[in-house]
Amino acid sequence: MARILKRTVYVFLAIFALLAIAALWAVGPGNAGRMFFDIGITYDKDAPKLPELKQPAILIFSKTNGFRDSNQIATANAALEKIAKDKGWASFTTENAAVFNAEQLAKFKAVVWNSTSGDVLTPEQRAAFKAWMEAGGGFVGLHGAGGDPSYKWQWYVDDLIGAQFIGHTLSPQFQQGRLVIEDQTHPATKGLGAEWVREEEWYSFDKSPRAKGYHILVTLDEASYSPREKIPLLVDKDLRMGKDHPIVWTHCLGNGRAFYSALGHRAESYAEPKHLAMIAGAISWVAGIEGPECDAGK
Numbered sequence: 001m002a003r004i005l006k007r008t009v010y011v012f013l014a015i016f017a018l019l020a021i022a023a024l025w026a027v028g029p030g031n032a033g034r035m036f037f038d039i040g041i042t043y044d045k046d047a048p049k050l051p052e053l054k055q056p057a058i059l060i061f062s063k064t065n066g067f068r069d070s071n072q073i074a075t076a077n078a079a080l081e082k083i084a085k086d087k088g089w090a091s092f093t094t095e096n097a098a099v100f101n102a103e104q105l106a107k108f109k110a111v112v113w114n115s116t117s118g119d120v121l122t123p124e125q126r127a128a129f130k131a132w133m134e135a136g137g138g139f140v141g142l143h144g145a146g147g148d149p150s151y152k153w154q155w156y157v158d159d160l161i162g163a164q165f166i167g168h169t170l171s172p173q174f175q176q177g178r179l180v181i182e183d184q185t186h187p188a189t190k191g192l193g194a195e196w197v198r199e200e201e202w203y204s205f206d207k208s209p210r211a212k213g214y215h216i217l218v219t220l221d222e223a224s225y226s227p228r229e230k231i232p233l234l235v236d237k238d239l240r241m242g243k244d245h246p247i248v249w250t251h252c253l254g255n256g257r258a259f260y261s262a263l264g265h266r267a268e269s270y271a272e273p274k275h276l277a278m279i280a281g282a283i284s285w286v287a288g289i290e291g292p293e294c295d296a297g298k
Contacts, residue, residue, distance in 0.1 A: 042065065048098065051092065053092065053107050054090045056089050056090070056110070056289060057090040057091065058080075058089050058111070058287070059092055059112070060077055060081065060084075060093040061093075061094060061095070061099070061116065062095055063096070063116055064115070064116060064144075065118025065120050066117035066118030067117045068115075069115065072265065072267040072270075075268075075270050076267070079271075080114065083276065089283075092108075100121055100126075100128050101128050102131070105132040106132070109137075110139070110286045111137065111139055112279075113139070113145035114142050114145065115142060115264070118148065126153055130155060133254065133256040134253060135254065137256045138257045138285075138288065139160060139257070140261075140282050140286055141261070142264050143261070143263060147165045148165060149165060160258055161260050162212060164205060165206075166205060166239065167203075168201050168239070170235075173201050175202065175225040176197060176224070177197070178196075178224035179195060179198065181193060181194055181196060186292070187284050187291040188279075189248070190281065192218075192277075198269075198274075200263055200264075201265040202227065202247075208241065209249055212251075214246075214251040216248075218261075220246075221245075227241075247261070247262045248261040248262070252294040256286075256294070257285060261278065261279070
């Protein structure tokens with residue numbers, strides 16, 4: 001009996017060890033010390049005090065109630081603040097979701113969701129954000145802002161982002177891939193050339209939002225990398241979307257403009273000139289500062 005119990009303990013320890021190894025494998029050796037999952041969900045009720053904001057003003061939002069890479073978020077926030085400063089825009093950075101109220105949202109031309117995760121808005125905040133967007137607001141979603149495996153707020157994933165994340169590359173997590181720039185005239189992509197080869201944690205989605213009339217700016221060549229989510233002995237998932245694998249796109253939402261990019265997992269990517277130029281152009285477009293009018297799915 002004691003021998004059976006001992007073997008059972010060993011089995012459980014082995015399973016635990018495999019799960020721990022799998023978690024570290026998924027995170028990657030360079031990120032293991034700084035990534036974590038938040039336990040529990042918190043909602044903000046008291047709105048932050050805003051400084052005096054000249055126009056145009058940009059809201060930078062990075063609250064997480066799920067997966068979080070603190071180093072990436074801090075680095076990206078600093079890069080976003082510098083973009084705003086260099087462009088002569090005002091900016092306000094917060095993780096307080098109570099800023100999503102009608103009075104305070106009215107002070108901003110655009111909001112950037114920087115790798116937000118989990119359910120972050122209360123029903124009242126959702127309503128205020130949705131109304132602001134449809135009345136002419138601008139949304140830029142970066143990487144993890146569209147990377148939750150499921151969502152409690154279907155409008156966010158179905159209408160604002162436009163596609164459901166289904167997984168990302170593992171084994172290896174970061175791979176070199178070839179991006180095809182479909183629109184080389186949009187403010188976000190006009191300086192990228194015809195193709196762009198870079199290393200990334202590549203996202204896949206349940207479907208292409210092209211069929212919904214969304215304007216695809218950049219697609220991913222699946223022949224240039226291994227589109228699998230693989231954890232030895234645990235997971236081996238085929239992430240191929242086929243010939244149409246969008247990775248950056250835009251669309252109109254009422255009178256508002258929305259942009260989403262699945263790029264930007266690593267903090268280091270927020271020092272890449274092309275990546276920064278794309279983000280700056282995206283903000284400029286959703287804020288209505290430059291680029292085509294929001295019609296015909298553009």
